[in-house]
Amino acid sequence: xxxxxxxxxxxxxxxxxxxxxxxxxxxxxxxxxxxxxxxxxxxxxxxxxxxxxxxxxxxxxxxxxxxxxxxxxxxxxxxxxxxxxxxxxxxxxxxxxxxxxxxxxxxxxxxxxxxxxxxxxxxxxxxxxxxxxxxxxxxxxxxxxxxxxxxxxxxxxxxxxxxxxxxxxxxxxxxxxxxxxxxxxxxxxxxxxxxxxxxxxxxxxxxxxxxxxxxxxxxxxxxxxxxxxxxxxxxxxxxxxxxxxxxxxxxxxxxxxxxxxxxxxxxxxxxxxxxxxxxxxxxxxxxxxxxxxxxxxxxxxxxxxxxxxxxxxxxxxxxxxxxxxxxxxxxxxxxxxxxxxxxxxxxxx
Numbered sequence: 001x002x003x004x005x006x007x008x009x010x011x012x013x014x015x016x017x018x019x020x021x022x023x024x025x026x027x028x029x030x031x032x033x034x035x036x037x038x039x040x041x042x043x044x045x046x047x048x049x050x051x052x053x054x055x056x057x058x059x060x061x062x063x064x065x066x067x068x069x070x071x072x073x074x075x076x077x078x079x080x081x082x083x084x085x086x087x088x089x090x091x092x093x094x095x096x097x098x099x100x101x102x103x104x105x106x107x108x109x110x111x112x113x114x115x116x117x118x119x120x121x122x123x124x125x126x127x128x129x130x131x132x133x134x135x136x137x138x139x140x141x142x143x144x145x146x147x148x149x150x151x152x153x154x155x156x157x158x159x160x161x162x163x164x165x166x167x168x169x170x171x172x173x174x175x176x177x178x179x180x181x182x183x184x185x186x187x188x189x190x191x192x193x194x195x196x197x198x199x200x201x202x203x204x205x206x207x208x209x210x211x212x213x214x215x216x217x218x219x220x221x222x223x224x225x226x227x228x229x230x231x232x233x234x235x236x237x238x239x240x241x242x243x244x245x246x247x248x249x250x251x252x253x254x255x256x257x258x259x260x261x262x263x264x265x266x267x268x269x270x271x272x273x274x275x276x277x278x279x280x281x282x283x284x285x286x287x288x289x290x291x292x293x294x295x296x297x298x299x300x301x302x303x304x305x306x307x308x309x310x311x312x313x314x315x316x317x318x319x320x321x322x323x324x325x326x327x328x329x330x331x332x333x334x335x336x337x338x339x340x341x342x343x344x345x346x347x348x349x
Contacts, residue, residue: 038073038290252288255281
């Protein structure tokens with residue numbers, strides 16, 4: 001994926017270059033801030049979920065989700081350096097390929113995990129008996145491994161397509177070369193490159209955005225109808241945490257897909273529009289990866305209550321899983337509606 005801002009050309013006036021340098025500096029400062037917040041936030045969540053809490057299906061879901069966010073966060077310094085050097089890529093072709101593959105891996109793994117969480121919520125409300133007997137940590141662990149393997153397979157094209165290119169003046173940029181040829185400007189390679197680009201974008205958009213969005217929306221519509229049918233409420237922090245994670249992801253990555261869709265458009269799109277959208281998606285994707293843990297922590301809580309409660313207590317309140325305790329307390333005589341009532345309001349996300 002293109003993660004750099006539009007390059008400035010040698011024909012730009014000194015005033016324009018100064019403005020671009022100021023924009024790059026401001027962008028680097030904002031990215032550095034998101035990096036610090038993201039490392040601390042995701043790191044703390046990873047520590048609590050991985051070492052301080054009982055391993056459950058729910059904590060496993062979010063352990064994987066936070067891991068994907070942390071992966072994206074740790075890549076930010078490379079692009080900060082590129083910004084400060086005027087979009088000059090100094091890390092070589094290998095890092096150009098690896099870093100962008102990792103970005104794609106983090107994006108796909110996070111959306112697939114969010115989709116799994118939504119399917120899990122649907123199954124809990126519609127098939128509680130099956131969940132009680134089959135919804136286990138080993139079962140969830142296999143799904144998580146499958147998600148990461150699938151995400152890696154979808155991301156591997158960047159190992160082939162991503163390349164460095166030397167521009168006039170000696171500046172090096174890290175971009176996609178869908179022609180898989182050194183003849184960047186030939187008519188035939190460009191035609192092939194466009195067809196490959198369309199295919200890659202289509203797969204990325206369908207699997208990384210549209211299909212998961214439809215699945216998540218469908219799951220929660222059915223869950224809502226079930227709760228309305230049983231006259232149950234699903235208020236509380238667990239549901240709000242899930243909504244925050246889902247909304248932050250789609251708002252974070254929507255500009256990314258819009259940008260690449262416009263880049264493929266046959267109509268002439270003003271440079272100012274694509275440039276602005278590129279800046280927006282750079283920051284929204286970074287915001288999603290770095291600040292989502294703060295949303296997990298504070299959503300559904302009054303601000304003063306947050307500061308009166310310890311971090312560990314808040315995280316446990318957000319991610320507690322009552323499914324195991326419900327199973328031990330149940331005598332097996334609950335009706336289906338009663339089981340639904342226990343599962344959803346008290347299980348995290």
